[in-house]
Amino acid sequence: MRRIINRRPGRGGILFWGALPFLAVAMGYAAASALRLADNPNDKLLPPLSAMIAAVQRVAFTPDARTGDYLMWVDTAASLHRLGLGLGVATALALVIGIGMGLVPYVRAGLSPFVAILSMVPPMAVLPVLFIVFGLDELSKVVLVVVGVTPFLIRDLAMRTAEMPREQLIKAQTLGASTWQIVLRVVLPQMLPRLVDALRLSLGPAWLFLISAEAIAATEGLGYRIFLVRRYMAMDVILPYVAWITLLAFVSDYLLRLFNARCFPWLRAGKGSS
């Protein structure tokens, strides 16, 4: 009998073992739901799949009786708009400040204690401040995403930049490069894929901040809708919405990974798999 650390699943095995937890959860849900519905056909806590499909039909493919909008798409557009704007601003800030801190000793001396402290401020704790300062509409939600994600991106990028081999920077200087040319041709191209990776890691927190802000004050958005229908215990809407948000996050993570693989072929160079 070989040791278990030396035994590997085949292609089919990988599919099977990967699908197993999903199947287990789905079956567990179906069983629990069936049990509860047998007791009380009007149970709202664990609705059957048919009820969820009907709910999606209602919110996604039938115009709302009051506004005439397709609610789920309006919510999705609103949330993605806020998220995209927040992450875009965060990324741009991180790029400028992070590379500055990593590369220029004076910028590092000036900003690194400040950023270190700032990154420890719990973003949710300043949400009321944001609502007071920026009002209850779009801006405060975007700012919460920015406040929540930027310090992490800055610190990560500053550390990666500072970790660059000293030899590369010296070499660039002996080739006659100015600081600006070093940033543009040596540092930036090598840091962009790192920034994209950091962005992928911060997608989770970004959604967390967005949904929190929407839950408290909004008129549309995925988080707003979930917290609105919670009042009627409408699990048949909440569960598909959660699945939809998960799918959106998963797809954006996948797209960012694809972006790295496509735009930075040197990352995989010499690793054999390309």
Added chain:
Amino acid sequence: MSNVSVRGLWMEYPNQVVLERVDLEIPSGEFCALVGPSGCGKTTFLRLLLGEERPTRGGIFLDDQPLVAEPGPDRGVVFQRYSVFPHLTALENVILGREFEGSRFLGRLFGARRRAALAEAAAVLEAVGLGAHTHKYPAEMSGGMQQRLAIAQALIRKPKLLLLDEPFGALDAGTKVQMYELLLRLWAEERMTVFMVTHDLKEGFTLGTRVLAFDKVRVDPTDPGAYGATITYNLPLTEKKAVRERLVAAD
């Protein structure tokens, strides 16, 4: 011309003297091998030549001008590792020097100037034996190929000084011999002054026209940092230099 003179050089870190009383006159076109035990200031001396650090006292003069205390295009360098840019292909690595020179804001050349730089770079890569690998990334090359690329990259700006910090330390014996031939040929062609740090004494004597041995003359057993190293032997290998010059003249 690129003669180097070092006058009354001291290098001190807090609580530690690294180099003391270094005086040196190197005529243009010498190949200096810097040898000595580890931790005796060879690499520090190279970093001073590179302008990466400033001497505490004394100075270094290149053609009687004080050396700018910042790395610049008059001094090329090859390190043991990380000398090439991993995100650029061999060809892009080599034209980078020309791009920095010719395009101040974008650091990129376009059109006819780019084609000229590419042709020049291809010729340099051919000269170091990488003609067949111009579109490879450094990660796809062996250690010896990466060092050839690093040398090609350093040569494109035609530096007066070429500084080598144990450039062949990580290579196997067979590759080393090939690299010696390449380096000596390029040195003869480009007529630059070379400083090479090595801890392989044989390598130093094989390549150099002058061997500079660094060591501590005075040691205080209770305070190892009290005295620094200096150049204990400055050995011009005159015969070898003459032979080489005749060889070059014959070419």
